[in-house]
Each structure stands twice: as structure tokens, then as C-alpha cells.
Amino acid sequence: MTGASFEVALELWASSLREAKARMRPLFLQERMARSAGLFLDGLLGAERRKTGWMRAEAAGDPGPWRQQAILGRGRWEADALRDVVREYALETLGDADAVLVVDETGFLKQGKLSCGVARQYTGSAGKITNCQIGVFLAYVSRHGHALIDRALYLPKAWTNDPARRAAAHVPEEVEFATKPRIARTMVERAIEAGVPFAWVAADTVYGVSEIEMALRRAGRGYVLGVTGAHDFNSWIGKPEVVGSAAEIAAALPSSAWRRLSAGEGTKGPRLHDWAYLELADLEADAYVSGYEGLWTRGLLIRRHVADGELAYFTTWCPTGTSLETLVAVEGRRWAIEDAFETAKNELGLDHNETRSWHGWHRHISLVMLAFAVLTVARHRANAAAEQTPPRVSRAARRSSAGPFRRSGASQDVSASAASDPRSSSPGQSGAVPIRPASNALI
Structure with missing residues (x-):
């Protein structure tokens, strides 16, 4: 390590924090609001375990939480503008042409019915259906580190179809119902439009749908997207015959088809699994992207747990000749967003938002994303300084x-x-x- x-670590930490505050300063029309936003960021990065308004106010030396609450509520500034600041700030340090965009969601447990987007719905955070909000996130993962660069609050139809609830939570008129895959596609397309450098997208089974697959093919990006065992696959002319569901195909594979590889380093060492990869079709790139040359391969990647044999399945799209090791490494990058959620919730108050409005949620989450980016940038700079x-x-x-x-x-x-x-x-x-x-x- x-x-x-x-x-040096202290100075790099301080300089990264000062830089982050300077970058978000133009978002605020008044100096006092900019100062409160800076203190809000200090509070998120502080030692308090609960990042509530009262706790942040006490850390900032304020007599009450009103200034902290104003940042999330009545203050006039755009959360989406801060999202863009976070993305640009993080990419200056983390940017890499071989980076992976990782899509995932996390839940925010809530009580009552007034918090924007709250409903009884499944969340992996609790492992069950419960009263919560769901946020869809986009993480940028490269050899330099990882950061959260986009987010969106998922609104169930019970919210989008209820004008009274929308008005009470200040949901913008232009916001309509969107599935989680549609939200993910919008965020990936926003990253492409912003010129974010990346080569791959990785996601779990919620997002392994044709809508995202086709969008990425047209964008000339590779992907490793989770699918269920019931997902059907078939091969084309020139490839070994494969037809059936992912689970059926996996069951028919000979033992020689499997290779034990690491998907990256975990807290207990290499994360070893058995892997199998089947190439299903070679397609010309210009069939999806005008002017692109070369062949791309559609495939099926299967992961088998070493201890209990549990299987996971992934639909893949990559330049022809891409190795199994590369696909495994891309899939392994998904752990980074889980690490980001854990760190952001345990240390930065990602799930400590006390507001009920659409704007309050996106403002709070964007400020936490900036705090996480500060940690990532400072860590990278400290590692670089240590090497020198x-x-x-x-x-x-x-x-x-x-x-x-x-x-x-x-x-x-x-x-x-x-x-x-x-x-x-x-x-x-x-x-x-x-x-x-x-x-x-x-x-």
C-alpha cells in the first residue's frame, strides 16, 4: 500500500477541498449562500456520524440548521449544474480512454408518504420490498480511481400520475415516468454528449435490456450487462451453434469451457470465479455506427461462484478479438459503485437527506457526490506524490x-x-x- x-497528505486534502469549493462558487448568486454551501461540504466531510442539518450546523458554528437547510430548500441554484461540476472535476484526475461507466441503483429508507418518490418498492439496500426512495447512479471507474458522476431519483407511476403529490414535492412539469433502464440510458447519453472518455458500460440485470444495448452499439461502446438465466441467446452463421436460455446454455457446457480468473482485488484478496465465454456473432461496426470500421462480437459471458456454483449471466458487445480476461476485468469494475455507495452512506451522509422535495434530493445527492470526488482526487494525488x-x-x-x-x-x-x-x-x-x-x- x-x-x-x-x-503532504494534509496539504493535498486541503487543496483538493479548496478547489472543489472554488468550482462550485459560480453556481451561487450570493456570497453568503456560497459560504453556506462550502460549510455544507465541510460538514459532509467532517467526523460527525450523522450528517443532519443540526449536526452540520453545529460543526459550522451556526446557531441553528436554517442556513444548512436553505442550501437544499429555498436557495436558488441548479443541482444539475453542480452535477456537471462534479463530473468535470473528477474527470480531470480520473479520465482514461479505457474507463468503465457503471450503472446501479441504491435505496433510501423512508417513513411516511411525503418524501418525493417514496413508495413500497424493492431495494437491494434492505434486500426486500419496503418504504423507500430509489436513486439511479452512474459511476466513472478507471485505473486512477472512481467517482459518482450522475444521479436521478426514480419516480414510480403513483407519483408521476398524481398532480397533487407532484406539486407538493415540486416535481418539475417536464419530468415524466421513466423506467430505470431509460434513466440509465439518458445518463450514459449525457456522458457521451459531454465528451466523457470511456470504452465500456457495466451493469446488473436490471439494465441488461435491448434499449441500452442498441444505444451503446450506436455509440460505438462495449458493454457487459447482466441478464437473467431466462434470457434467450442464439448464435449466427460462422459460430458454433448455440441456442436457448442462458441457464440452458450454461448447463450444457463441458468442464473444459470454464477458466478460473480474478475479477479484481477484493478486501480478502483476488475475487476468483470460474468463467465461460461464448462468441455468438461477428457484426460490422458500420451497421450501427456510420463510418466505423471493423468487426464487433456479440457474446454471452457466464460467471460461476467457486464455493456454491451459483451462476450469473452477461450479454456482451466488444471489438472482435477481445479477450476473456478483458471482459472479466470490465465486469469486475462493478464493485466500484458498491464501494462508492458504502463510503458515501457510512462517511458522507448520502442517505441522511432530510428534505422532501425533488430539488432537495438532487441537491443533497450532488453535494455528497462532490464530497466523494474530493476524497478520490486527494487520494490519487497523494498516491502520485508518494511515488515521486x-x-x-x-x-x-x-x-x-x-x-x-x-x-x-x-x-x-x-x-x-x-x-x-x-x-x-x-x-x-x-x-x-x-x-x-x-x-x-x-x-
Whole structure:
């Protein structure tokens, strides 16, 4: 694990936070509102376990939560503009042509019926149908790290078809019912329009639908999208004959079709599974994207759990010749959005929103996304600084090379450079501040 010195880590942290505040400053017409937004961001990044209005106000030194609440409520500023700021800020550090966009959703448990979008619906956060809001998110994942760059509150038809509830929660008139896949497609298309560099999209079974598949093919992007075992597949001329549901195809595979590969490093080491990949058809790129050349392959990727044999299925689209290792690595990038949800909820108050309105939800979530981006950017910069810091030479090492009572010219140069480098730890420090390393690059 790499790490920067304590001094360097603090300065990088402070500079990343100052930069984030400066970038969102133009969104606010009044200086006092901009200052309150900055204090709101401080509160999200602070040590308080609950990021409620009262807790943030106490941390900011305010007599009550009214200024903090004004940021989410009566203040005049656009949450979508902050979303764009977050995206641009994160991409300056994380941007990579081989990056993966990951789509997923998370639930926000609620009581009552007044919070915008709340309904009895299934959420993986609770593992059951319960009273909650559902947010659909888009994460940007590259070899440099990951960040949340887009979000949208899912509104069930019970909300979109009820004018009184819409008015009470200040839902904009232009907002209509949209399925979760449609929301995801809109966010991916928004990323493409904004020039976000990426090569792949990964998602679970909720989003493995033809609507998203066709949109990505037309955009010239690869994908690894989860599907159910009932999803039908068939091969075309030139490929081994395959026909049937994903589960039926998997059951007929010989043992030689499976390979044990890691989908990336987890908290307990490599995340090993058995994998099988079937190429189903080779198609000309210009059939979907005018002017594109070359063949792309439609395929079926199957993952088998080593311990219990549980299967998961993925429909894939990639340039012909793409290796199984690459597809596995793309699918493995999905863990990053789960990490983002966990960190944002446990440390940044993602699910501590106290507002009931459409605007309040999107403002709160966008501010949390900015706080998460600050963490990611600071971590990446600290890792880069640690790699550039000259190694420290111990006294024992100097004695072994220069004798017990004299120093060589080389050891004097190392000592002098360390003393003049502000990134070096000062005497008496026990060591470096650990920073989580960036994710591995795609194979």
C-alpha cells in the first residue's frame, strides 16, 4: 500500500477541498449562500456520524440548521449544474480512454408518504420490498480511481400520475415516468454528449435490456450487462451453434469451457470465479455506427461462484478479438459503485437527506457526490506524490555503505534533498499516512 507523508497528505486534502469549493462558487448568486454551501461540504466531510442539518450546523458554528437547510430548500441554484461540476472535476484526475461507466441503483429508507418518490418498492439496500426512495447512479471507474458522476431519483407511476403529490414535492412539469433502464440510458447519453472518455458500460440485470444495448452499439461502446438465466441467446452463421436460455446454455457446457480468473482485488484478496465465454456473432461496426470500421462480437459471458456454483449471466458487445480476461476485468469494475455507495452512506451522509422535495434530493445527492470526488482526487494525488518522493535512507544503511563515522558524498546528497523536500516526513513522525491505491488497469 502506498502513502504520502502526513504533511503532504494534509496539504493535498486541503487543496483538493479548496478547489472543489472554488468550482462550485459560480453556481451561487450570493456570497453568503456560497459560504453556506462550502460549510455544507465541510460538514459532509467532517467526523460527525450523522450528517443532519443540526449536526452540520453545529460543526459550522451556526446557531441553528436554517442556513444548512436553505442550501437544499429555498436557495436558488441548479443541482444539475453542480452535477456537471462534479463530473468535470473528477474527470480531470480520473479520465482514461479505457474507463468503465457503471450503472446501479441504491435505496433510501423512508417513513411516511411525503418524501418525493417514496413508495413500497424493492431495494437491494434492505434486500426486500419496503418504504423507500430509489436513486439511479452512474459511476466513472478507471485505473486512477472512481467517482459518482450522475444521479436521478426514480419516480414510480403513483407519483408521476398524481398532480397533487407532484406539486407538493415540486416535481418539475417536464419530468415524466421513466423506467430505470431509460434513466440509465439518458445518463450514459449525457456522458457521451459531454465528451466523457470511456470504452465500456457495466451493469446488473436490471439494465441488461435491448434499449441500452442498441444505444451503446450506436455509440460505438462495449458493454457487459447482466441478464437473467431466462434470457434467450442464439448464435449466427460462422459460430458454433448455440441456442436457448442462458441457464440452458450454461448447463450444457463441458468442464473444459470454464477458466478460473480474478475479477479484481477484493478486501480478502483476488475475487476468483470460474468463467465461460461464448462468441455468438461477428457484426460490422458500420451497421450501427456510420463510418466505423471493423468487426464487433456479440457474446454471452457466464460467471460461476467457486464455493456454491451459483451462476450469473452477461450479454456482451466488444471489438472482435477481445479477450476473456478483458471482459472479466470490465465486469469486475462493478464493485466500484458498491464501494462508492458504502463510503458515501457510512462517511458522507448520502442517505441522511432530510428534505422532501425533488430539488432537495438532487441537491443533497450532488453535494455528497462532490464530497466523494474530493476524497478520490486527494487520494490519487497523494498516491502520485508518494511515488515521486525519494526513498528515505536509514542511518544503518548509511553506515553500511560509508562506515560508522563518515558519510559518502552520495549519502550527503540524499540527506540534503530529503531535508529540502517539503513532502518528506519531519523527524519524529512514525511513518506515512496510508492511502488506498487506485484500481488496477484493465487487462
